[in-house]
Structure formats: structure tokens, C-alpha cells
Amino acid sequence: MSGDVITTDAVIIGGGPCGLFAIFELGLLDIKCHVVDILDKPGGQCAELYPEKPIYDIPALPEVSGQELTDRLMEQASPFDPQYHYSQMVTELIKHGDNDFELKTDGGMTFRAKVVVIAAGGGSFMPKKPPMPGIADFEDTSVFYSVREMEKFRGKDILIVGGGDSALDWVNNLQPIAKSMTLLHRRPEFRAAPDSVNKMRAIEDAGKMKFQLGQVTELLGDNGQLTGIKGKNKEGEFELACDTMLPFFGLTMKLGPVADWGLNLEENLIPVDTEKFETSVPGIFAIGDINNYPGKLKLILSGFHEAALMAQQAFRYINPGERLRFQYTTSSSSLQKKLGVK
Amino acid sequence: MTKITFVEHNGKEHTVDVENDMTLMEAAVKNMVPGIDADCGGACACATCHVYVEPDWVEKTGDREETEEDMLDFAFDVQENSRLSCQIKISEALDGLVVKLPEKQF
Structure with a gap:
């Protein structure tokens, strides 16, 4: 693997529920994603800490287990053919220019991406x-x-x-x-x-x-x-x-290398705006439990909302000058085509 | 309201008034008592809210259930009076409860 550079639109750091839903929201806007996670499986805390425990506050799912939520998010993201890279941690994030980021993992992989989405939750799961x-x-x-x-x-x-x-x-x-x-x-x-x-x-x-x-x-x-x-x-x-x-x-969560990437941090959280969920570095977004803004609630549903708004700005970076037309999946034939609706 | 005292590893005491029916872990987090990490938020899935119940209170706080016993395998220096504080529900019967905190939750 080492030596090859993977060039892509977006790298999502963290394959928890927010990272997985970000694939979907970016995918609707034709943005291709690679996802890197330190665990050997998707789902983040949902998979590692409480795969069998029911979650009661996901809209329209009165009761869902951490594992089932993960499975359903994977299924929802699958039309966009995301590439998952497990059991490795992004150790370096270097900005080469506007919308040109290099990411390296401790598994020897290198990515070159136009935007980066940090969806790292409580940080990396590390051995206690x-x-x-x-x-x-x-x-x-x-x-x-x-x-x-x-x-x-x-x-x-x-x-x-x-x-x-x-x-x-x-x-x-x-x-x-x-x-x-x-x-x-x-x-x-x-x-x-x-x-x-x-x-x-x-x-x-x-x-x-x-x-x-x-x-x-x-x-x-x-x-x-x-x-x-x-x-x-x-x-x-x-x-x-x-x-x-x-x-x-067992494992516990530590912020890990995120602290070394030159982003503004406040109490181990990444401050973002509430329009684009962007960090202090344009083109690097932070969604889910790892970000903070006035009124932040650490809920999965908040992360879903953040993913949707983040994707809008990511589109503008990746397609400069192009007009972004807002569409609904219920009525847009182009979105339905992307989703594989027959 | 029920009075609970958390004693940090260095001896510093935090006495808090707690509403009944919340868990001991929630009482600590809500009152910003240091030394309770509670990574999983109370799902009995991480063993980072480990406390030592003072001997006089062990009976009143009850027995560990199987999931808690299993999860304590992921705590360090587990003793007879070790509990995961997310599994202890506060009630009036626990008024005056004293628990000690380990040096680190990892």
C-alpha cells in the first residue's frame, strides 16, 4: 500500500454514524469519499461501545441498536461506493494549498484530498x-x-x-x-x-x-x-x-494526532461555525461529537444535520463557480438516479 | 435530594446534593467531579466510571450485576468494593454515601 497516493474529493476521518452519514450527504452532491477509521469495523462508538444497546433518539427509529444503526447507515451510503480503510489512524494532515490536503496514516497510506471531514467523535480508540x-x-x-x-x-x-x-x-x-x-x-x-x-x-x-x-x-x-x-x-x-x-x-478514547494539525482547539473540541461546520482552516470540516459551537448537543442527530450543511460548502470548494441547486430525494430524478432508485 | 461525597485519589472531597433516580456517575459528571470519565455515557460499556464504595455502604448500594462484573475486567485495581458508578441509582437510602475514586480511569 505504501508509496501509492490515493487522490480523492474528500477524506472522512472517523467511520462513526456522523462520518457514515457524511458519505451520503456528500455523495448526493457527487463528492467521492474515502473513510479512515482506527477500529477494524465501521460504527465508531456505536459499534465499539454499545453495539447491542438500544438508542431511542434517532428520528423515526423509536428503538435501534448501535449495530443496526451502523448497518443501516452503511446501506444508505453504499450507492456512493465509499472506500473504507480500517485499523489505521490519520497521523498527519498537511495543507499544500487551497483545497489541497495531504493525509498520512499509520498504516502507510497517503491521500490527497480537496476537502477533509473530521468526524472523529471522542477521538481515537486506543488501548487502555x-x-x-x-x-x-x-x-x-x-x-x-x-x-x-x-x-x-x-x-x-x-x-x-x-x-x-x-x-x-x-x-x-x-x-x-x-x-x-x-x-x-x-x-x-x-x-x-x-x-x-x-x-x-x-x-x-x-x-x-x-x-x-x-x-x-x-x-x-x-x-x-x-x-x-x-x-x-x-x-x-x-x-x-x-x-x-x-x-x-479494552479501549478508551484519546484525542490523538488531531491536536497536532494546527487547528484551533478548545478543551479538546474543534470550534466550528454553524453555517458550514468548518474549522479554523478552510476546507477542513468537523462534524459530530468532536466539534463545538454555541448550543452544541452531542447527539447523533445533530451530527447528521451538521453533515448536510458541511456538504454544501464542500461542494462549493470542489466545484468553484458552479451553482448548487437544492434538491429533494423524494422528487429529484437526478438524485434518485444516483441512489439507484428504479 | 440526597447527599453524596466523592473522594478523589488525592483525598480531596466533593460533597454534592443529588436528585434521586439519577445514577452516581451522572451525579459526578453533572457536578463536575473530576476523575469520572464515563466514556460510554452510562451504557455499562467502558469501565471508566469506576469507584470504590466505602465499606459501610457496600450493602446499601447492592450487588454488581453480571454485565457490570464483566465490564470491571476492563478496570484497573478492582477490589471487593469496586463498582461502576453508572450502575448505582441514587435514592434516599444512599443519603450520606461516600465513594472513593481511583487514581486514574485509564
Whole structure:
């Protein structure tokens, strides 16, 4: 992927509900979109935090789950053939000129776009880092929050902390190449899928890994090299030897690189006007939970409205001098053609 | 109104008067008590509103339900008296409740 530059009309940063609806609103105006999201799936908070929880304040949908809302928005956007790029974060946003932006991701992709829509919600979902003194010294040498390359863990004495799907999956997947594998979890029950738990139990029964009940309290080692940890449980304190630790405590939202793009920020939100939802940099828009303006409500429906108005101004940038004719999907044959209405 | 005291990790106390039927998490957020992040806004889906209920109050605040117990796996330094504050509903029976906040919610 790296090396190739993707040229497009718009890059949308964030594939949550507002980002997805922005594809639709831009699409009606013939603006093509690429969407980048740090998660491995669309939906943002709706998919990551509450896929099964009902939402009650989407107009005309008295009750809808986060997942269903996401699925329906994807379906609504699909006539416009958006390109999705998951599991990566936009790390750089550089303005080369009027309506000429370069975006780079940590997945090695580069985009050149005429407009940028920041729909990043509460920020990027990042792994939670246990708040332990000195942990930063071990990060990327002995402590890892994700597995990008399995080979890196070959021959290691690995300690995995947690009881969710990530923890159990990596116990099962890394055990065959690890020198030793220990799983540390605060209780004998796991929230991970029963299948993964059974698999782990089988590996444990075969004597190829150890399960330790408890919680980590202290990291041992120096110069970035972990030698073990101290932990505790109801019986008391204990030590475990390991040279690699993988803590899996879920994800939390951090503003991330947005703060480095030279945009005006107020309390980690991006101030915008309420006519175009544009940031302090013309051509860069911000919609949804990440923006702020007088009277802002952090509701999905507000983000939908913001997407519609943003698209009008994006059209003017992309088609300078061209008149924008306002049309309704109920009556416009040209809009219906774009939507594939038969 | 019900009186609730939140004690920050550094010992700083915040006593607030709270309307009944809101959750402990909402009480903290509404009164700008620092140390409750509540990423998910009360859906019991993130474990960033973790509190420690003072021992005298553990019985009155009730037991953790299964989803809360599961979600506490994503909190740090979980203790017997750990709760997710979005799952505690305020009532008169909790007048005078004291909860301690962890050093960080992550």
C-alpha cells in the first residue's frame, strides 16, 4: 500500500454514524469519499461501545441498536461506493494549498484530498494503559498493547493480563511460539467467547500454559527490560517471571494526532461555525461529537444535520463557480438516479 | 435530594446534593467531579466510571450485576468494593454515601 497516493474529493476521518452519514450527504452532491477509521469495523462508538444497546433518539427509529444503526447507515451510503480503510489512524494532515490536503496514516497510506471531514467523535480508540508507575519505560520493548507481528513474540516468556476476547485470543495464538505463557486475570470467569476459554483451558490442562488468579501491582526490571511482575490476590502477594507483558483492558478514547494539525482547539473540541461546520482552516470540516459551537448537543442527530450543511460548502470548494441547486430525494430524478432508485 | 461525597485519589472531597433516580456517575459528571470519565455515557460499556464504595455502604448500594462484573475486567485495581458508578441509582437510602475514586480511569 505504501508509496501509492490515493487522490480523492474528500477524506472522512472517523467511520462513526456522523462520518457514515457524511458519505451520503456528500455523495448526493457527487463528492467521492474515502473513510479512515482506527477500529477494524465501521460504527465508531456505536459499534465499539454499545453495539447491542438500544438508542431511542434517532428520528423515526423509536428503538435501534448501535449495530443496526451502523448497518443501516452503511446501506444508505453504499450507492456512493465509499472506500473504507480500517485499523489505521490519520497521523498527519498537511495543507499544500487551497483545497489541497495531504493525509498520512499509520498504516502507510497517503491521500490527497480537496476537502477533509473530521468526524472523529471522542477521538481515537486506543488501548487502555494500566496506570502503573514506570510502565512507559517498558512500552514497545517489553510491554505491548497490541500484536502487530506475531514473530516478535517467538521464544518469549509472555504474560497476558485480562479476561476478554483479546486476552484469550492472544493466549491461544501466541502460546505455540512462546517460550512460556501465563495468563493473569482477576477472577476465574472470563467475558471472552466460551470457545476461546475452552481452548485456553485445554492448553492449560496440557501443561503448556499457566493461569494465575490476581491483579498486577508492580513491574520488575530496568532499562526497558521487564523481568517479572508483582501481583496480588485474596491469598496474598506473588511474583511472576516474564520478559514480555501484554495487558488487555479494552479501549478508551484519546484525542490523538488531531491536536497536532494546527487547528484551533478548545478543551479538546474543534470550534466550528454553524453555517458550514468548518474549522479554523478552510476546507477542513468537523462534524459530530468532536466539534463545538454555541448550543452544541452531542447527539447523533445533530451530527447528521451538521453533515448536510458541511456538504454544501464542500461542494462549493470542489466545484468553484458552479451553482448548487437544492434538491429533494423524494422528487429529484437526478438524485434518485444516483441512489439507484428504479 | 440526597447527599453524596466523592473522594478523589488525592483525598480531596466533593460533597454534592443529588436528585434521586439519577445514577452516581451522572451525579459526578453533572457536578463536575473530576476523575469520572464515563466514556460510554452510562451504557455499562467502558469501565471508566469506576469507584470504590466505602465499606459501610457496600450493602446499601447492592450487588454488581453480571454485565457490570464483566465490564470491571476492563478496570484497573478492582477490589471487593469496586463498582461502576453508572450502575448505582441514587435514592434516599444512599443519603450520606461516600465513594472513593481511583487514581486514574485509564
